[in-house]
Amino acid sequence: MKEDTELKNRLGNENPFKVPEGYFENIVPEIMKQLPEAEVQESGEISMWEKVKPWVYMVAMFCGLMFGLRVMMMDKPLSRDTVSSNVSMTDTVQGIPDEYIDPILDQAMMDDYTLYMYLTDADIEIYN
Numbered sequence: 817m818k819e820d821t822e823l824k825n826r827l828g829n830e831n832p833f834k835v836p837e838g839y840f841e842n843i844v845p846e847i848m849k850q851l852p853e854a855e856v857q858e859s860g861e862i863s864m865w866e867k868v869k870p871w872v873y874m875v876a877m878f879c880g881l882m883f884g885l886r887v888m889m890m891d892k893p894l895s896r897d898t899v900s901s902n903v904s905m906t907d908t909v910q911g912i913p914d915e916y917i918d919p920i921l922d923q924a925m926m927d928d929y930t931l932y933m934y935l936t937d938a939d940i941e942i943y944n
Contacts, residue, residue, distance in 0.1 A: 912920075926934070 921931070924931075
């Protein structure tokens with residue numbers, strides 16, 4: 817606080833920065849004189865290809881994306897011989913204790929008929 821009053825006493829309240837007279841009034845015309853003349857371009861006829869090109873590019877992008885995802889997510893089916901030779905269905909079911917079977921069936925949200933159809937590998941489309 818003491819330093820502020822000392823500075824005000826020494827320098828005064830006057831703004832030390834000054835702008836030349838008429839600077840802001842004359843700056844816009846001076847800048848406009850220095851700019852080159854803008855060339856007027858005639859608007860040409862837009863061809864059909866120029867109108868359709870963004871849509872074609874977008875379709876190509878989505879097709880590429882779909883193809884890429886399909887290739888990356890391609891499931892290679894396992895043959896039944898490799899699955900049955902590694903683990904049989906009875907080994908996996910017999911290994912589960914009885915107290916876990918009821919909660920698993922409750923989470924599966926299957927009624928008895930759907931469970932029967934699933935376990936017997938019946939074609940559900942035929943019976944519905």
